[in-house]
Every structure is written in C-alpha cells, then in structure tokens.
Amino acid sequence: MKPKILLTNDDGVTSTGLWAAYDALSEFAEVIVAAPSTQQSAVGRSISIFEPIRVNRITINGNEAYSVGGKPTDSVIIGLYALKIKPDLVVSGVNIGENLSFESVMTSGTVGAALEAANHNYPAVAFSLQVEDQADKFDDPGFYSKNFENAKNVIKTVCKKLLNEGFPEGADVINVNIPSEIKGGYEITRLAEKLFETGVEKRLDPRGKPYFWINGPLYEVAEEGTDVHAVSNGNISITPLTLDCTSYRSMEDMKNNFKL
Structure with a gap:
C-alpha cells in the first residue's frame, strides 16, 4: 500500500510550490x-478560534484539494479531525522563500503547520525554497515560474527516507531549506540566530500621517554549521x-534563584 501524506502550506492552495x-x-x-484558501505567510502557529472555518472542495490542474478558509494550522487540524485523514506523514511546502534561523521558524506559517501536525503526534516535514529576489516572496505564489525540479528531487529523497x-530520536519536525542553486549536498544543521537585520522605515501618507514598514536586508554572514550558512553556500x-x-540549561540556575 502507498503511504498517505497530508500536504499543506502557507502560500495558499493555488501556490505553484504546493503543486510542485x-x-x-x-x-x-x-x-x-x-x-x-489565501496567502498566509508569517502567521506562525496562530489558530482561528474566534471565527468559523469554511472548507471547499476544489479542483486545480485536474487534482482535488480542500481549500481551507483559515491559517496553515487550521488546515492541518481540519485535515486531521474534520476530514479524518490519518497520514503517515504531513508535508508543508514548498514555501516560496527560505525559512531559516530562530526568527523565521517562529513566524513561518510553513513551519507552523508542520509543528501543529507534530503537536498531534504526526511526523512532519517543512520544505522551503530560497529565492534569489526577495520580491518574489511578495508576488502571487500561484504565478511563481521558477523551476522546481531540484526541489522535487529533494522532496522525494527526504520523504522516502x-x-x-x-x-531521528527527539525530533518532532524536519525543516528542509533548498538553495536556489544547489552547489553541494545535504547538510545537517542547527538554526542560526538571525536571518534579517531588522529595520523600520517611516513614511508619510498623502495626508501627512506617518506609517511604518518593517524591513531589513538579509544577513550575509552566519556561523558554520547553521542553516543560513549551509544554504548560502x-x-x-x-x-x-x-x-x-524549555531551556534546560537554565533550570538549575532558576532552581537556585527561586529557593523561597
């Protein structure tokens, strides 16, 4: 029998990455x-608890899919508990844009969906593809035209294995990031601390009222052994x-500090 896989993402059900x-x-x-149903990048593990979730069965490229009117985590929960899917593996992606470092895995809807699956005791993998132009992250993911052939090969290799x-013992989610141009092989990595140098740009609207854009360039240097370093190479x-x-390294100090 073929294994059963629940496939989700955060770029939305029409994303070319999902269908790759x-x-x-x-x-x-x-x-x-x-x-x-729609783009849900950077929503992390947020869940829709104040509004109903509508689900529509649709067809894309001749293939049936469930379009979920909610977050990536909602899609996982709906798949597991409403649609009664009992997958052997949950796969999230392919995300258009890398999900590297502490800050990205904490905010990524792609990784958030995988973490949600793991929270319900299902093994989960998140796949993300590096983009050469950061603007690609903000275009319509249904029209992203770059070649996914290398990403497809990585998905098949990793998921089959x-x-x-x-x-591996102790792992709840496997986070896979694929460089836009693969120059080497597979590297087992730890999370880097940062991916972006955070900045805020202040602008004025036509009425002179201020508003702000959170922005910042990518870090160009990361420690060897980190995910950012691996993909950049x-x-x-x-x-x-x-x-x-849990910060286990801190527990002994905390016990000593809180002896009341």
Whole structure:
C-alpha cells in the first residue's frame, strides 16, 4: 500500500510550490491536499478560534484539494479531525522563500503547520525554497515560474527516507531549506540566530500621517554549521526541530534563584 501524506502550506492552495510538492509526492504516495484558501505567510502557529472555518472542495490542474478558509494550522487540524485523514506523514511546502534561523521558524506559517501536525503526534516535514529576489516572496505564489525540479528531487529523497527509516530520536519536525542553486549536498544543521537585520522605515501618507514598514536586508554572514550558512553556500539544509522550547540549561540556575 502507498503511504498517505497530508500536504499543506502557507502560500495558499493555488501556490505553484504546493503543486510542485504534490507532483513529487504523488509518484510514491497517496496525497491529500488541505491548504489555506489565501496567502498566509508569517502567521506562525496562530489558530482561528474566534471565527468559523469554511472548507471547499476544489479542483486545480485536474487534482482535488480542500481549500481551507483559515491559517496553515487550521488546515492541518481540519485535515486531521474534520476530514479524518490519518497520514503517515504531513508535508508543508514548498514555501516560496527560505525559512531559516530562530526568527523565521517562529513566524513561518510553513513551519507552523508542520509543528501543529507534530503537536498531534504526526511526523512532519517543512520544505522551503530560497529565492534569489526577495520580491518574489511578495508576488502571487500561484504565478511563481521558477523551476522546481531540484526541489522535487529533494522532496522525494527526504520523504522516502523518513517514511522508510523513521524520524531521528527527539525530533518532532524536519525543516528542509533548498538553495536556489544547489552547489553541494545535504547538510545537517542547527538554526542560526538571525536571518534579517531588522529595520523600520517611516513614511508619510498623502495626508501627512506617518506609517511604518518593517524591513531589513538579509544577513550575509552566519556561523558554520547553521542553516543560513549551509544554504548560502549552496547546500541543502536539514534541521531537526523540537516542540519543547524549555531551556534546560537554565533550570538549575532558576532552581537556585527561586529557593523561597
């Protein structure tokens, strides 16, 4: 029997990245798509608890999908509990744009969907593709025209290996980042601290009222062994992630400090 995969993303159900992943995965698995109806980048693990979630069954390129009127996490929860999908693996992506470092995995809807699946005890993988032009992240993902062939090969290799061999002990999510041009091989990495140099740009509207854009360039230098360093050198970064955010190194000091 073919393994069953629940496929989702944060760029929306029409994203070319999502359907590139579908093409790759459907070669060896039964793939069910449940993804947000609209672009939901940078929503992290936010969940729709104050409004109803509507789901429509649609057809894209001849393939059936569930269009979920909510967040990436909503799509996972709907897939697991409303549609009763019991996947062997949950795959999120391919995201158009890299998801590297502490700051990105904390805000990424792509990674957030995978973390949500892991929270319900399903193994999950997030795939992201580096873009050469940062403006590509803000265009309509349904019309992103770059070649996904290398990404498809990575998806097939990684998912087959995880399905056959299982997850490494202690890992809840595998975060995979694919360089726009692959120059090397696979590299097991840790998260870098930062991806962007955060800045804020102040502007004035036509009425003279101020408004702000959060912006900032990419970091050009990162420590060896980090995901940012790997991708910047053309390697495919594979980072095991855990749901447990506890700082175990701090616990002994905290116990000593709070002896009341």
